[in-house]
Each structure stands twice: as structure tokens, then as C-alpha cells.
Amino acid sequence: MQSLLSGFENATSGAQYAVNSTTYVGKMFTRIVGSSLRGxxxxxxxxxxxxxxxxxxxxxxxxxxxxxxxxxxxxxxxxxxxxxxxxxxxxxxxxxxxxxxxxxxxxxxxxxxxxxxxxxxxxxxxxxxxxxxxxxxxxxxxxxxxxxxxxxxxxxxxxxxxxxxxxxxxxxxxxxxxxxxxxxxxxxxxxxxxxxENSDNAGSKHCFEFLEESFHECTMSHPLCARPDESFVPTRLLFIGSISGVSTVKLCDPVDTTESVKWAALSHCWGGEHPLSLTTSTIKQRKSGINIDELPATFRDAIQVARHLKIQYIWIDSLCIIQDSPVDWRIEAARMGNIYQNASIVIVAAPSPNPHTSFLGPRxxxxxxxxxxxxxxxxxxxxxxxxxxxxLASPLEQGGNEPPFTMSWATLKRIGPLYSRAWCFQETFLAKRALHFTPGAIIFE
Structure with missing residues (x-):
């Protein structure tokens, strides 16, 4: 009996396929033959x-x-x-x-x-x-x-x-x-x-309004995104304050954990450059303050974005890991997953090939x-x-969420020097929220 039912189902399926194929070919023939008549x-x-x-x-x-x-x-x-x-x-x-x-x-x-x-x-x-x-x-x-x-x-x-x-x-x-x-x-x-129309400048008022609205909506309306591991705090953070006019930032080492700490994290390309860094000999100097004009353009842009979102701390790898200490590198590299996963926002400087290239400015x-x-x-x-x-930030999502909902349409590549770096995959994949500053658009993920 089971084999008879299976045979019947196969026959029905085959017949339906034949009908669908005939209908498809018929429509195609009608379209091609009638195309000249209908213009x-x-x-x-x-x-x-x-x-x-x-x-x-x-x-x-x-x-x-x-x-x-x-x-x-x-x-x-x-x-x-x-x-x-x-x-x-x-x-x-x-x-x-x-x-x-x-x-x-x-x-x-x-x-x-x-x-x-x-x-x-x-x-x-x-x-x-x-x-x-x-x-x-x-x-x-x-x-x-x-x-x-x-x-x-x-x-x-x-x-x-x-x-x-x-x-x-x-x-x-x-x-x-x-x-x-x-x-x-x-x-x-x-x-x-x-x-x-998209703005012709990634640092325009319109773009910052988009950043603030997207961040506010996510933090207030998405419960799953608002659950960081509050027991985890990075070893070091840069205190940037919340006023755009403040001209200095300070290294916090250790970070004061008596109150809830929220931070932004920067994902960026070193590009063979050696940006302003933290070393064993500069820890005291960095803790006393860093003039914001000393920072490379990518860092300054990231701080500007974080301040607009009212985030008072930021994590930047070259300034929060002791660069000449192999021991510190091993410890902090093992913690980087948690740093990006628990950040309030990850700022992705996709179009900047090195720290000295601004991502806020004319496109x-x-x-x-x-x-x-x-x-x-x-x-x-x-x-x-x-x-x-x-x-979009996630090409597979772009293919699955937009008509015609096909994965073949999702054979897309993210555009920007940063996306060719292996580190970037971890930094953006683990983030609860990410702001991708790409060459052609700002994408909130």
C-alpha cells in the first residue's frame, strides 16, 4: 500500500511538473512571438x-x-x-x-x-x-x-x-x-x-541624524540587542566624554567599574602604518591625556561618532593594547571577541585604507x-x-530580505579596504550593533 501511495504521489508530482513546464514554455512562446506586435x-x-x-x-x-x-x-x-x-x-x-x-x-x-x-x-x-x-x-x-x-x-x-x-x-x-x-x-x-537621495558627505547633519535615530531605535526597541554582558569590561578604554568641544581624551587603565560602563569599539585598517600607540613607556603619558589633534583622522572621526551617540568611552586597539608587550598582546587578543560583542556600537571604518584617512567627509x-x-x-x-x-552590511541578508528573495542575488562583496582583513570578520560578526561607513553609504546593522 505504501509503495502504491508513493508511486501515486510521484506520478502526481510529475504531472504537475509537466503542466507547469508546458505553461511556462507557452507563456515564453507567446511573449516572444507577440513582442513585435505589442512593442x-x-x-x-x-x-x-x-x-x-x-x-x-x-x-x-x-x-x-x-x-x-x-x-x-x-x-x-x-x-x-x-x-x-x-x-x-x-x-x-x-x-x-x-x-x-x-x-x-x-x-x-x-x-x-x-x-x-x-x-x-x-x-x-x-x-x-x-x-x-x-x-x-x-x-x-x-x-x-x-x-x-x-x-x-x-x-x-x-x-x-x-x-x-x-x-x-x-x-x-x-x-x-x-x-x-x-x-x-x-x-x-x-x-x-x-x-x-543619499548625502554627498558622510559627515553631514543628515547622516548624523540617521546615526542617532538608528542607534536610539535599536537601544530602545530591540530587547535582544540590549543585553550586554555587564560583568565584562575591557582592561583599558579611552575616556572621550560627551562634548564635541573637549580637546583631550584619556586612557583609563584600569577602567572604573563602580558604575555601568558603555563603550564604542573601532574596526579599522592599519594599512602598514603605525598609528599613535600605547607602549610600556607611554602609559603614564596616555593616562594624563592625549590631545585630540595628535590622533590620526580615522580615530578622530570615530570619537566624533561616539560622542554624537552619547557614548563616553571608546576602545581602539593601538591605544588599548600595549604594543611592545607580547604578554599583554596575548591577554588582550583573547579578550577581543568579548570587547566587540559587548560594545554598545562597533564603528566600521570601511573606506579608510589606513588610520590617517578620514571616513567622515565628501564621498x-x-x-x-x-x-x-x-x-x-x-x-x-x-x-x-x-x-x-x-x-548592505550582510550580503546574504540583502539577498534574502529583498525581492526576489534569491540567494543567487546575494553574490555581493562588501566594498572597502577593511573588508579584505581577517580581523574585520570577527569585529563585525560579533557586534550587536555596527555602523558601517562604506564608500557609498552609511549602513546600520
Whole structure:
């Protein structure tokens, strides 16, 4: 009886698979055959999530069985929105909208593919002419009323087995004075959604407001994040106070544990440099005070961030471990996991290759948004913006929590010199809260 039931289930499953496959092929055939009649590009689908055999909603969502009901409910709500992911488009297919046949006509007329070409021209001037472009691929993630994500993967001649991946976000700028309405849609690109502009300076008032709001929300609303091991206190900390105008910091050795001690910890690159350090001969001097102007730029920035968050202590490895004492190094290295795990916040200076490079300041122009114009169906002019899209702090989470909830979309790399260091993995992975200052964004994790 059991074998009969098993055979029946297998037959039913096989029949359902055949039906699904037939339906899929039928939809694909209908789309390809009818594309010219409907004026829809067979490559980019007119950058619309609708009318494609790969368009999906709730039934294709990725949900972890161990996630909370609230998280699953949120993902299901997002997954209800029509979403289309077109993967592994060869750049030659996109470029056909510019190439001409012998009769002088374009091989394929598509204004939407041309928009993608213009964006790639701006960000990667050599993308269409480089010798190794035959292996280059483009992915599109299109979701109704959300920014479109273009992922450009290019193989470099010096990395035969590896691709460099660049994600680009295309969006409509959100005007804070006049929020969008349901009817406010681009006639030629109705599915394209809005996004806020990122600050062009990581040290701006807007960025510090984001830091303070994120930190406050986490400390007040996330019970699991607010449970440090209060019995653990680092051997040494730097007392920085809470007033930005204070010009000195002091080494506390030992730390006064009569009251609750909260500290920030800095994760940074030494980069072959020897920053201001603690040695056996400078302990007394560091305890009497360090002029903040003596500190390298990365340290000064971290202190500024901690003070804004009203944290009075900070742990920095070069100033809290005796650098010329192998004994102290062995002791403190064994405690570093607890130091980062129990810190109120870990400040991650990702873009700084060495302690002398500030992470608070103007962003590199490659991360700033750019504008482009295109013609609408009614002949008027439409405006959109595009920018490099920063990777979230946890690439796997970015793939699992964003439509289309696929792990294949999570093949991302964190950007910044710090992320190539082994120490950084421990420092950020153990943190209850981390502020990642990346080249293109500030990310609260």
C-alpha cells in the first residue's frame, strides 16, 4: 500500500511538473512571438515586471521557516508586488539597439535598452569596447514601483576565474515637499519607483541624524540587542566624554567599574602604518591625556561618532593594547571577541585604507547620483536618476530580505579596504550593533 501511495504521489508530482513546464514554455512562446506586435523588447521586457513568463509574486517568495511571523508577513507583503528578474543577459544583446544592419536600420529598436547603454556609458566608459566584454553579463531586477537594479558583471583579464560585480540603482528622485501619489507615474516607465537621495558627505547633519535615530531605535526597541554582558569590561578604554568641544581624551587603565560602563569599539585598517600607540613607556603619558589633534583622522572621526551617540568611552586597539608587550598582546587578543560583542556600537571604518584617512567627509564622485533625461510616449521629457548601489552590511541578508528573495542575488562583496582583513570578520560578526561607513553609504546593522 505504501509503495502504491508513493508511486501515486510521484506520478502526481510529475504531472504537475509537466503542466507547469508546458505553461511556462507557452507563456515564453507567446511573449516572444507577440513582442513585435505589442512593442515589447524580448531582451529587457521594456524594463517592466509584467507580461513575462518569469514574473512572480507570493508563490515564489523565499521564506525561512525559522523566521518570526512578523518577518515572514513583511516578506509576503513585499512579494505580492509583481517582480521580474532577468539574469545573464550578454552585453552584445543590449548593444544590438545601437548596431545597424546592412540596410542601415538598427538590429533591434528598443529605447529601454538604450537607456541601459547610456547609464553604462556614464559609469563604465569602456564597457562596450573592451576586449573581454564577450564574457560580461547584465542582470535586471525589476519590481513594480521600486527602483530598478541593474547588475553589471565584468570579467577582468587579470582575473580569469572571477567577475567584478557592480550594482546600479535607477530611480525617480523623491521630492520631500510633494510626496508621490498613485497616479504620479512616468508614462513611458510606469513601474519605476522612487528613492531618496543619499548625502554627498558622510559627515553631514543628515547622516548624523540617521546615526542617532538608528542607534536610539535599536537601544530602545530591540530587547535582544540590549543585553550586554555587564560583568565584562575591557582592561583599558579611552575616556572621550560627551562634548564635541573637549580637546583631550584619556586612557583609563584600569577602567572604573563602580558604575555601568558603555563603550564604542573601532574596526579599522592599519594599512602598514603605525598609528599613535600605547607602549610600556607611554602609559603614564596616555593616562594624563592625549590631545585630540595628535590622533590620526580615522580615530578622530570615530570619537566624533561616539560622542554624537552619547557614548563616553571608546576602545581602539593601538591605544588599548600595549604594543611592545607580547604578554599583554596575548591577554588582550583573547579578550577581543568579548570587547566587540559587548560594545554598545562597533564603528566600521570601511573606506579608510589606513588610520590617517578620514571616513567622515565628501564621498567619491563615483558614488554620487547622476541625472538622465529621456522621451515619454507623449513626447514630453522624463527625468530619472541613477547611482552605484552600495552592498548592505550582510550580503546574504540583502539577498534574502529583498525581492526576489534569491540567494543567487546575494553574490555581493562588501566594498572597502577593511573588508579584505581577517580581523574585520570577527569585529563585525560579533557586534550587536555596527555602523558601517562604506564608500557609498552609511549602513546600520
Amino acid at each position: 515589447r523588447c524580448i531582451v529587457c521586457n521594456n524594463l517592466s515586471p509584467e507580461g513575462h513568463e518569469k514574473t512572480f509574486g507570493r508563490e515564489r517568495g523565499f521564506f525561512q521557516s525559522w523566521d518570526s511571523e512578523a518577518i515572514v508577513a513583511g516578506r509576503r507583503q513585499l512579494a505580492d508586488v509583481p517582480t521580474l528578474m532577468i539574469e545573464d543577459i550578454n552585453v552584445a544583446e543590449i548593444l544590438m539597439c545601437r548596431e545597424k544592419k546592412e540596410d542601415g536600420k538598427l538590429k533591434r529598436q528598443c529605447g529601454y535598452c538604450d537607456i541601459l547603454c547610456i547609464i553604462l556609458d556614464t559609469l563604465f566608459p569602456d564597457w562596450a569596447s573592451r576586449q573581454d566584454r564577450v564574457s560580461d553579463k547584465i542582470n535586471l531586477m525589476i519590481q513594480d514601483r521600486s527602483p530598478l537594479v541593474l547588475s553589471y558583471r565584468r570579467r577582468e583579464l587579470n582575473a580569469a576565474l572571477a567577475y567584478n560585480r557592480f550594482d546600479i540603482e535607477i530611480y525617480r528622485p523623491l521630492d520631500q515637499t510633494s510626496p508621490p501619489t498613485n497616479d504620479d507615474r512616468l508614462l513611458a516607465w510606469p513601474s519605476l519607483g522612487y528613492a531618496k 567619491n564622485s563615483e558614488w554620487l547620483s547622476k541625472a538622465m533625461r529621456f522621451s515619454r510616449k507623449d513626447g514630453s521629457e522624463g527625468k530619472v536618476r541613477f547611482r552605484r548601489r552600495p552592498t
